[in-house]
Amino acid sequence: MGNSYKETMNLPKTDFAMRANLPENEPKRLAKWEEADLYWKVLEKNKDGEPFVLHDGPPYANGPIHIGHAFNKILKDFVIKSHAQRGFYTPYVPGWDCHGQPIEHMVEVTLGPDKMAAIDQPTLRRLCREWAEKYVDVQREGFKRLGVNADWDHPYLTFTPGYEAGNVEIFKKMYLDGAIYRGRKPIHWCKSCHTALAEAEIEYSDETSPSIYVKFKLDTVPGVFEAAGVDADAYVLIWTTTPWTLPANTAVSLAPDADYVMVEVDGSYLLMALDLVEQVAETAGWDTYRIVSGADGEPVALKGRELYGLTYTAPVRQDLKGTVIYGDHVTLDTGTGAVHTAPGHGQDDYLVAIEFDIPLLMPVDDNGRFTDEAGQFAGLDTDEANPVIIEWLREQGTLVAEKSITHSYPHCWRCHKPVIFRATDQWFVSMDKTGLRENTMRVIENDVTWIPEWASNRIGSMVADRPDWCISRQRSWGVPIPVFKCAKCNSTVATEETFDAVIELFRTEGADAWFTKDPSEYLPKSVACEVCGSHELVPEKDILDVWWESGVSHTSVCRYRADEGLTFPADMYLEGSDQHRGWFQSSILTSVGAYGVAPYKSVMHCGFTMDAEGKKMSKSAGNGIDPADV
Incomplete structure (x- = not known):
């Protein structure tokens, strides 16, 4: 036969190995890049080029990375490297979100209840920091293994002194402008985590709840009904x-x-909406019923607003009187058209109560148990209370109907348990007092490039509809709300002087000093309560929402580290689509609130990696896959 077939062909010659042998060769390649200082060499090569800054959204430092993290970081790496290859100057500072309830919870679980009962706050904070530092290192090695080039030796961490000072700078500006206030209003409360939650910390899933119809005894009967034969037995x-x-x-x-x-x-x-009578009759199983009519045979009816001012005996606290009011939040798609209103336990209820000067009751403590204000139900957990209250109403003869419904209900994003609405004293960012909502909407529509373009409508509708932002949390591991109370008259003390002193304290010693030093040690001697003149001040105990903390990275990172080539606004933020209600939103609200501009020129969002059941991978769900295994 002579020569083999391949020797008759003109094939290229190469030194490439026959097999890629990636498991062995890939780590060698990464080691070569690191040894060559590739990240810094690229920056040096492009130092005179136009800057392109992709600002890194901080993953949470609690557990190893999963495929979702890899997807996110690799996408960012594509964007940065492609710009670097085109000559752009591309500094990339990775960051980590290091404060918050999940880390504090893991430390609590590790210590156990006995040790937790004896621990002081500074010690708890030290243990939380150590936990976060551990997982920053774990995640950093995971990201480096992916081949992502970054300034890994100088990341931003939300518990560092300079970063913590940035929180106070933004708080100072927005507080002095009148955008931050302390108020008592219903917020989402997680009784498992013992803290208030913001809208961005809520997820929705289906719950089965009791749907009940209850009659409240009216004190008087409107004249038109009385003339038609309605007697005092009216509800x-x-x-x-x-x-x-x-x-x-x-x-x-x-x-x-x-x-x-x-x-x-x-x-x-029974007083109810005419349009819902048939629906209620079917639900209640009434064999016979009669709509009260006039001499002409037509139903006698009054508009909802005409019934305003009627009073009734409260259903549980029968020593109290309730008032019939009206509001645009009441719809006629289900129920009776008459909505039980508890201003201490719902946003719509609260707003309509403010309008009509209705008192606010909130007989539930931090653990989700009734206080003495709930009468005979004191001590019951809110979940335990439902069947007990329903049975009591049945015994009283006021329960007209009961059935179960499945509906979408808010849950805590960390423990995944249902939350309750509960009115407590909290710190809020007002969306409307200083025009924050309107200004943010304008910036979203006109000043930011959204990728894909329709994302502008997504975040815009969220900002348009969101209530005031609850930014206080009842935990230990975080940046404190930087205000004081007068020890004598309980008035709030927060001035330019006090804020500047706290900024300096945090920048030099970190936020831990808030919990170990007396205010007299770092506040100017001239600081005093404007109401009573006392110099004895008590620091606020609540800490800031972690979304606020990560949101101010535009200042604590992009502005503070401008000498490293970072820019404000950043050229791009790139995260998962859930961040339209999370980091994208907290960043633009704090930036517009403090500076009147967006913190980014463009925003790109991506989807999620999913598990075998089509659910988003996340640390809290425990369904992630280690990229090293892949």
Whole structure:
């Protein structure tokens, strides 16, 4: 035969190995890049080029990385390296979110209840820092193994003194401008984590809840109904899916322009929306009922707003009187058109109560248990209370109907347990007092490039609809709310002088000093309560929301580290699509609030890596895959 076939072909010659042998060769390549200082060499090569700064969103320092982290970091690496190859100057400072409840919780679990009961706050904070430092190192090695080039030796960490000082700078500006206030209003409360939650810390999943119809005894009957034969045995029929909030009832809300009628059932008269009578009758299983009519045979009806001012005996606290009011939040798609209103346990309830000067009751403590203010139900957990209250209503003869419904309900993003609405004293960023909502909407629409373009509508609708931002948390591991209270008269003390002193304290000693030093040690002697003149001040105990903390990275990183080539605004933020309600939003709110501009020129979002069941991979769900295994 002569020569083999391959020797008759003109093939290229190469030194490449026959097999890539990646498991062995890839680590060698990464080691070569590191030894050659490749990241810094690229920066030096492009030092005169136009800057392109992709600002890194901080992953949470709690556990090893999973494929979702890899997807995120590799996408960023694509963007940065492609710009570097085109001659752009591309400094990339990675960061970590190091404060917050999950780290504190893991330390608590590790210590156990006995040691936790004896530990002081500075010691707890030290242990939390050590936990975060451990996982910063673990995650950093994981990211380096992916081949991502960055300034790994000088990352930004949210517990470092300079970063913590940046929190106070933004707080100072927004507080002195009137955008931050302390108020008592309903917020999402996690009774498992014992803290307030912001909108960005809420996730929704289905819950099965009791749906009940309850009659509240009216004190008087409107004249038009009385003339049509309605006697004193008259009630307003309400509907609710949260029986546990009935001890906090102070009002019933009606739809202002809907027609309300009296329905006679078993000798009693029940006030409800005309449009819902048939639906209620079917749910309650009424064999016979009668809508009270006039001489002409037409139903006697009054508009919701015409019934304003009627009073009734409260359903649980029968020593109290409630008031019939009206509000645009009442719809006629389900229920009775008469909504049980507990201003201490719901946003809509709270807002309509403010409008009509309705008192606010909130008989639930931090653990989700009823206080003495709940009468005979004191001591019950809110979950335990539902069946107990329903049975009590049945015994009282006021329960008209009961069924179960499945509906979307808010859950805590960390422990994944249902949350409750609970009115407490918290610190808030006002969305409207200083025009923050309007200004942010304008910047979203006009000043930022959104990739994909429709993301502008996504974050815009979230900002348009969000309530005031609750930024206080009842935990230990975080940056404290940087204000003081007067020890004598309890007034808030927060001035330019006090803020500047705290900024200097945090920058030199870190936020731990807040918990170990007396205010007299670092505040100017001239600082005093403006109300009573006392110099004895007490530091605020609450800490800042971690979304606030990560949000101010535009200042604590991009502005503070400008000498390293970082820019404000950054050229791009790139994260998962969930950050439209998280980091993208907290960043733009704090930046617009403090400076009137967006912290980024463009925002790109990506999707998520999913597990075999189609669920997003996350540390809290425990369904991630280690990239090293892949």
